[in-house]
Amino acid sequence: MRVNFTVNGRQQEADDVWEGESLLYVLRERMGLPGSKNACEQGECGSCTVRLDGVPVCSCLVAAGQVEGREVVTVEGLADYAKHREDSHPGGACGSVCGGTDLQQARQWQAKGTDGQTGEGGELSPIQQAFIDAGAVQCGFCTPGLLVAADELLERNPSPSDGDIREALSGNLCRCTGYEKILDAVRLAAARQEEAV
Amino acid sequence: MDFLRPASWEEALAAKAEHPTAVPIAGGTDVMVEINFDHRRPEYLLDLNRITELNEWHVGEEKVALGPSVPYTKIMENLRTELPGLALASHTVASPQIRNRGGVGGNLGCASPAGDSHPALLSSGADVEVESQARGSRLIPIDEFYKGVKRNALEQDELIKAIHIPKADGPQQFSKVGTRNAMVIAVCAFGLALHPSTRTVRTGIGSAAPTPVRAKAAEEFLNAALEEGGFWDSGKIITPSIAKQFATLASGACNPIDDVRGTANYRRHAVGVMARRNLMWTWESYRGEGRTLEGAA
Numbered sequence: 001m002r003v004n005f006t007v008n009g010r011q012q013e014a015d016d017v018w019e020g021e022s023l024l025y026v027l028r029e030r031m032g033l034p035g036s037k038n039a040c041e042q043g044e045c046g047s048c049t050v051r052l053d054g055v056p057v058c059s060c061l062v063a064a065g066q067v068e069g070r071e072v073v074t075v076e077g078l079a080d081y082a083k084h085r086e087d088s089h090p091g092g093a094c095g096s097v098c099g100g101t102d103l104q105q106a107r108q109w110q111a112k113g114t115d116g117q118t119g120e121g122g123e124l125s126p127i128q129q130a131f132i133d134a135g136a137v138q139c140g141f142c143t144p145g146l147l148v149a150a151d152e153l154l155e156r157n158p159s160p161s162d163g164d165i166r167e168a169l170s171g172n173l174c175r176c177t178g179y180e181k182i183l184d185a186v187r188l189a190a191a192r193q194e195e196a197v
Numbered sequence: 198m199d200f201l202r203p204a205s206w207e208e209a210l211a212a213k214a215e216h217p218t219a220v221p222i223a224g225g226t227d228v229m230v231e232i233n234f235d236h237r238r239p240e241y242l243l244d245l246n247r248i249t250e251l252n253e254w255h256v257g258e259e260k261v262a263l264g265p266s267v268p269y270t271k272i273m274e275n276l277r278t279e280l281p282g283l284a285l286a287s288h289t290v291a292s293p294q295i296r297n298r299g300g301v302g303g304n305l306g307c308a309s310p311a312g313d314s315h316p317a318l319l320s321s322g323a324d325v326e327v328e329s330q331a332r333g334s335r336l337i338p339i340d341e342f343y344k345g346v347k348r349n350a351l352e353q354d355e356l357i358k359a360i361h362i363p364k365a366d367g368p369q370q371f372s373k374v375g376t377r378n379a380m381v382i383a384v385c386a387f388g389l390a391l392h393p394s395t396r397t398v399r400t401g402i403g404s405a406a407p408t409p410v411r412a413k414a415a416e417e418f419l420n421a422a423l424e425e426g427g428f429w430d431s432g433k434i435i436t437p438s439i440a441k442q443f444a445t446l447a448s449g450a451c452n453p454i455d456d457v458r459g460t461a462n463y464r465r466h467a468v469g470v471m472a473r474r475n476l477m478w479t480w481e482s483y484r485g486e487g488r489t490l491e492g493a494a
Contacts, residue, residue: 001198018198019198019199019200019242020232020238020242040228041230041234042233042234043230043291043292043295044380054384055297056293057297057298058226058295058296060229060233061225061226061229061230061295063200063232063244064243064299065242066246067204068202068224068242132263146482149294166291168293170292170293170380171292171294171295171376172292178326
């Protein structure tokens with residue numbers, strides 16, 4: 001079957017999609033967007049987290065056919081999504097990611113920093129920069145899901161308590177046990193967000 | 198496999214009538230796991246996401262008509278006053294990502310004894326409205342809904358249209374045992390609702406029998422003891438002996454198994470503990486609700 005939906009603000013079309021296929025498979029294998037990670041395939045690990053019509057979901061548990069006509073934001077579009085939110089909808093969310101991220105660009109997305117270690121000079125969302133600065137990335141497998149979940153938390157709740165952060169990230173597993181640094185990163189992003197206002 | 202995408206409730210009923218083996222999918226948090234792991238290859242998937250009314254709820258005079266696809270997040274955020282037991286239970290479901298997709302209809306459709314919403318539905322006395330194209334709609338009382346492990350009272354051509362849940366007329370509680378706060382399938386769970394308007398207590402036990410069950414003997418004992426002692430009027434503290442007997446009878450209502458999550462003995466014990474705690478918590482808030490508390494001071 002064919003599925004038409006919006007990915008990172010741009011209309012996309014996936015062909016020859018098997019009816020039992022997950023959104024995650026379509027993103028990774030048909031759109032060439034491997035940022036969302038495939039691990040448990042049962043909603044346990046959160047590494048495939050994307051925004052579906054603004055809401056964080058496990059893309060492995062969304063049937064491809066269910067996203068027809070709907071909007072998906074993946075980690076590849078997160079920097080543009082965050083920038084657009086800051087520029088055009090301060091303090092709120094943008095349903096449709098007005099401008100969007102080109103699929104080709106998203107496929108080739110990388111932190112185009114002058115320094116790969118610090119992300120300096122790169123086009124990162126605040127939460128991505130905070131993850132780097134706080135040392136919250138070890139092997140990096142859980143990072144995309146955590147970024148999407150944490151970004152949504154800060155959009156909804158600009159000054160979360162530790163309890164809020166823990167709850168918002170409770171569906172994302174990190175097997176490097178880097179949770180403390182991850183919490184630090186979210187606190188850091190929240191503090192910077194507050195400073196900026 | 199075919200992917201059916203009805204745009205309306207009528208279309209969905211027609212599709213289910215034509216393809217009785219079609220598997221309804223809403224949040225996908227159960228169905229997609231089975232498909233991803235190749236445990237299930239349904240001939241038809243029946244996507245219910247486009248039917249907006251399944252995603253809505255209506256607060257009436259006495260009941261809330263809850264759409265089966267209303268995600269747990271929405272229940273937590275919007276129905277805490279009307280359905281406190283269900284809102285508490287919803288908050289224990291998996292993780293935010295799962296709560297954003299899953300709803301009570303999936304719990305009922307799947308009918309796993311471990312579903313988190315069952316104890317709250319049992320203790321509040323909900324009715325499940327199901328409909329088929331051929332025979333129209335009918336209400337199934339929650340007490341008659343669960344038929345066996347992962348079996349429910351739905352006919353093959355029926356779909357769940359709404360869950361009618363009485364608005365709380367008193368305090369409600371829910372407890373669940375698991376290894377951590379998030380992402381756990383209940384080892385066992387317990388829900389309790391005080392119904393001061395009828396002077397009754399109802400319960401629900403999850404994950405400790407082949408189906409979700411009520412602790413009926415415990416309820417009957419407690420109802421009689423509260424009535425006899427004039428507790429509803431006086432708002433007295435419930436005596437430890439009553440609470441203990443209630444807990445023992447609640448344990449007795451279990452028919453658990455040993456499995457990877459816990460032993461049968463542990464489940465029986467934990468259900469008793471939860472029963473006593475739930476009773477104490479709800480009774481404390483009942484007493485504190487500004488009724489005339491003669492003799493309670």
